[in-house]
Amino acid sequence: MTIPIVRLKPKEERRILSGHLWVFSNEIAGIEGAPAVGDVVSVRKHGGVQIGYGFYNPQTLIAVRLFSKEYVEPDKLFFTSRITSALELRETLFHAPFYRLVHSESDFLPGLTIERFGTLFSVQILSAAMERRKDIIYDCLREMFDPAAIYERNEGSSRELEGLPPAREIVFGEERTVDYDENGVTFRINPLSGQKTGFYFDQRLNRIFSREFADHSSVLDLFSNEGGFALNLARAGSEKIVAVDSSQQAINNLLLNSELNGFKNVQGIVADVNSFLAKASASGEKYDVVVSDPPSFTKNRKSVPAAKAGYRHLHETIFSVLKKGGILLTASCSHHIFRETFEEVIATAAERAGRTLQLLHRAGASPDHPVLPGMPETEYLKFNVYRVF
Ligand code: SAH
Secondary structure, three states: OOOOEEEEOOOOOHHHHOOOOEEEHHHEEEEEOOOOOOOEEEEEOOOOOEEEEEEEOOOOOEEEEEEEOOOOOOOHHHHHHHHHHHHHHHHHHOOOOEEEEEEHHHHOOOOEEEEEEOOEEEEEEOOHHHHHOHHHHHHHHHHHHOOOEEEEEEOOOHHHHOOOOOEEEEEEOOOOOEEEEEOOEEEEEOOOOOOOOOOOHHHHHHHHHHHHHOOOOEEEEEOOOOOHHHHHHHHOOOOEEEEEEOOHHHHHHHHHHHHHOOOOOEEEEEOOHHHHHHHHHHOOOOEEEEEEOOOOOOOOHHHHHHHHHHHHHHHHHHHHOEEEEEEEEEEEOOOOOOHHHHHHHHHHHHHHHOOOEEEEEEEOOOOOOOOOOOOHHHOOOEEEEEEEO
16 A cells, blocks of 8 residues: 655654644645545655654645554554543543543544543544544444444534534434533533533633632623533632623523522523623622633634734723722633733733732643643633732
8 A cells, every 4th residue: 555645845844843743735845646635644854754644635724634653544443542542541630431532633633522421422523534534433432432322513613624514413322411510510411502512621620720719709700601610609609600601502501500509699691791791890890700711712813913802802891890809710712812912911901901910820721631732723721810909
């Protein structure tokens, strides 16, 4: 079998040798053979030295997604071994089988995300190569876990870039909910219809940390989704919790979760955060703790200036409803906004609002979302905690 060769332009191997897993189309000097979408290619330095193997896609800016330094056939054995390695990490980290099982490039399975909710699995496929091999992946999951159901949550916008249609479907089993216990808080999760791939596991440790500030506090949870932060804070002793999300379904589920846990002090509001904050600020509402966890403000580098303006405005209005000495827990999941930028924007917003900040804590995503040090794109979540005077 001859494997097609992708030869890089001079010096373009440097990023890859330091651990990056993408080859961009403009870094390629030439191709030998005729690889089709999703085929395995051998990536070589300009001089011919072999540096890795990856999946090819001539239709995207990311032309090759590397998955191995040595040649390995991406068959069932390969997927079983990679998923087993990912599983070993999660079993070390967590007692219960609820986590992100596979985090794409970070688990050396580019374009594949798998969430595990006990015996329910939700899969997101964002590359053409994985799409082609998805039946092998489902076979592996069935053999390894004997799942009750597998769902496909293929709604990401990056699928379009790979030329793949959106899809949300049941691969097998039926639509079901499952109760997940996060440190004594029950969340009823529907992996087929919940947002994203069902639940935001990436904020798990940050939600636990947020509890430090619960003590009798009044809390405003902005972009609350189904209550991740709100309900952790309620469990830890906050007195009054207001949760705001623009999705009716998210707030319905938040209220259901709140009831499941017997909380009487959680109020759910369906509203756009900006309009909610404008009103709250005008009527002089003040909170001890504000959590802000918005969706990504940018999908590409071009929209970074607009995203920065968005974050600045958001934080300026947040400061207007935060008590003196209050706590701000604020997140950004925009890939293209680096931590320094995020912190600068928050500092500018504070200056404009005439507030003084103490930075208490910096964190990222929970460790079932590993980061590859050589690949900054694998680090997306920034989570900072401030005391605000
Ligand atoms: N903090 C949550 C996850 C938040 S995800 C947790 O820990 O589980 C981001 C949420 O923002 C989504 O639920 C989405 O519905 C909501 N959202 C997006 N745009 C919004 C807007 N303009 N106003 C209010 N909510 C919004």
